[in-house]
Amino acid sequence: MIKGAYVHIPFCEHICYYCDFNKVFIQKQPVDDYLNALDKEISEGLSRAESDLETVFIGGGTPTALDNQQFHKLLKIIDRHLITPKIKEYTIEANPENLNETKFKLMKDYGVTRLSLGVQTFQNDLLKEIGRPHSCDDVIDIFQEARLSGFDNISIDLMFGLPNQTEKMLKESIEKAMILEPDHISIYSLQVEPKTIFYNRMKKGKLHLPGQDVEANMYELVISELDKHGYIHYEISNFAKKGFESRHNLLYWSNEQYFGFGAGSHGYVQNSRVVNAGPVKNYIQLVEETGSGQFASHTVTRKEKIEEELFLGLRKLSGVKKKRFYEKFHCQINDLYGEEIERLKQQGLLYEDEEKIALTRKGVFLGNSVFEAFLA
Numbered sequence: 413m414i415k416g417a418y419v420h421i422p423f424c425e426h427i428c429y430y431c432d433f434n435k436v437f438i439q440k441q442p443v444d445d446y447l448n449a450l451d452k453e454i455s456e457g458l459s460r461a462e463s464d465l466e467t468v469f470i471g472g473g474t475p476t477a478l479d480n481q482q483f484h485k486l487l488k489i490i491d492r493h494l495i496t497p498k499i500k501e502y503t504i505e506a507n508p509e510n511l512n513e514t515k516f517k518l519m520k521d522y523g524v525t526r527l528s529l530g531v532q533t534f535q536n537d538l539l540k541e542i543g544r545p546h547s548c549d550d551v552i553d554i555f556q557e558a559r560l561s562g563f564d565n566i567s568i569d570l571m572f573g574l575p576n577q578t579e580k581m582l583k584e585s586i587e588k589a590m591i592l593e594p595d596h597i598s599i600y601s602l603q604v605e606p607k608t609i610f611y612n613r614m615k616k617g618k619l620h621l622p623g624q625d626v627e628a629n630m631y632e633l634v635i636s637e638l639d640k641h642g643y644i645h646y647e648i649s650n651f652a653k654k655g656f657e658s659r660h661n662l663l664y665w666s667n668e669q670y671f672g673f674g675a676g677s678h679g680y681v682q683n684s685r686v687v688n689a690g691p692v693k694n695y696i697q698l699v700e701e702t703g704s705g706q707f708a709s710h711t712v713t714r715k716e717k718i719e720e721e722l723f724l725g726l727r728k729l730s731g732v733k734k735k736r737f738y739e740k741f742h743c744q745i746n747d748l749y750g751e752e753i754e755r756l757k758q759q760g761l762l763y764e765d766e767e768k769i770a771l772t773r774k775g776v777f778l779g780n781s782v783f784e785a786f787l788a
């Protein structure tokens with residue numbers, strides 16, 4: 413039974429230097445045709461698989477890059493197909509520079525429960541250096557406006573390991589974030605991805621990144637500062653006040669199935685991992701012709717399901733529950749991976765008790781080494 417739906421809006425008002433997500437500059441894009449295609453894809457997609465949705469997440473790109481009218485149309489489509497009284501969490505990703513009173517009001521009217529705000533850092537110079545168009549003051553103003561509009565569940569995205577960022581700058585960013593008291597924080601270390609401006613700069617030797625040791629210190633700093641302020645570290649890159657963990661993202665990490673709608677989105681439906689066409693025009697054409705945006709799919713084998721259960725599940729600091737694993741796969745984790753578990757325990761990367769296996773504090777820093785052990 414499918415419990416979550418992700419909807420991708422691949423438009424942005426500007427392109428950040430680090431970003432390789434599926435997105436295009438919004439000007440001159442066929443946004444209305446895109447929304448019509450989304451309408452059709454969602455309605456037909458829902459009829460093809462059994463669902464009992466509890467979470468909806470509209471991400472991007474930048475959903476709030478749509479103008480007020482387009483944004484209203486999007487919310488109507490989502491409302492018509494996906495929103496039922498059973499929805500427990502309805503998130504929209506938003507950028508500070510394109511939120512306004514009308515969009516806040518629309519989101520409230522359509523029952524959006526959670527706002528995920530892209531902040532990245534609280535230094536104006538650094539914001540410019542990574543290609544963000546907003547300032548720290550914009551973030552503070554918009555955050556306060558969101559609270560006044562009645563949003564009592566706000567997440568912010570931050571980044572570390574940015575060019576020329578020091579530990580002191582990161583500490584200052586966290587301190588400023590703490591003044592706002594967000595309910596949830598996602599914080600990622602910069603990944604330099606091909607086809608980004610940063611990647612080209614790196615190739616020319618013009619990107620000055622903190623070294624690996626500094627990056628590890630930064631992560632340590634994030635963990636200790638957020639712990640001091642009462643945030644629960646519940647996933648490698650995610651922290652929440654009690655009760656504000658992202659239900660939608662927990663579906664991914666718990667290896668549950670979910671719909672992915674929109675250009676370039678990923679879904680996990682009827683035991684298949686599916687990927688939609690990425691380019692906006694291809695996606696629209698595909699949906700018009702077939703009712704689905706699907707470009708590729710892969711039926712997940714039992715072995716892959718088990719591997720995914722472990723490497724996704726271990727991202728959660730609460731780990732993988734042995735009972736749940738047995739109920740899903742009718743075998744014990746230890747019978748399959750006894751040797752690997754013992755080795756990782758000896759290396760101090762994994763903790764085990766009667767109920768679960770979970771990353772240790774050392775394991776949280778070296779997550780990839782742990783995950784690799786469970787891959788063939």
Ligand SMILES: C[S@@+](CC[C@H](N)C(=O)[O-])C[C@H]1O[C@@H](n2cnc3c(N)ncnc32)[C@H](O)[C@@H]1O
Pocket residue numbers: 430431432433471472473474505506507529530531532569570571600601602603604605
């Ligand atoms: C793709 S963005 C979409 C949300 C929104 N448009 C924004 O700019 O905040 C989601 C988040 O992914 C993170 N992100 C994007 N590219 C990244 C990269 N190359 N390395 C690390 N984190 C990245 C950023 O924190 C960003 O807020």
Ligand code: SF4
Pocket residue numbers: 423424426427428431432433435472473474507530
């Ligand atoms: S980080 Fe957000 S705003 Fe920047 S290019 Fe990526 S999706 Fe667009």
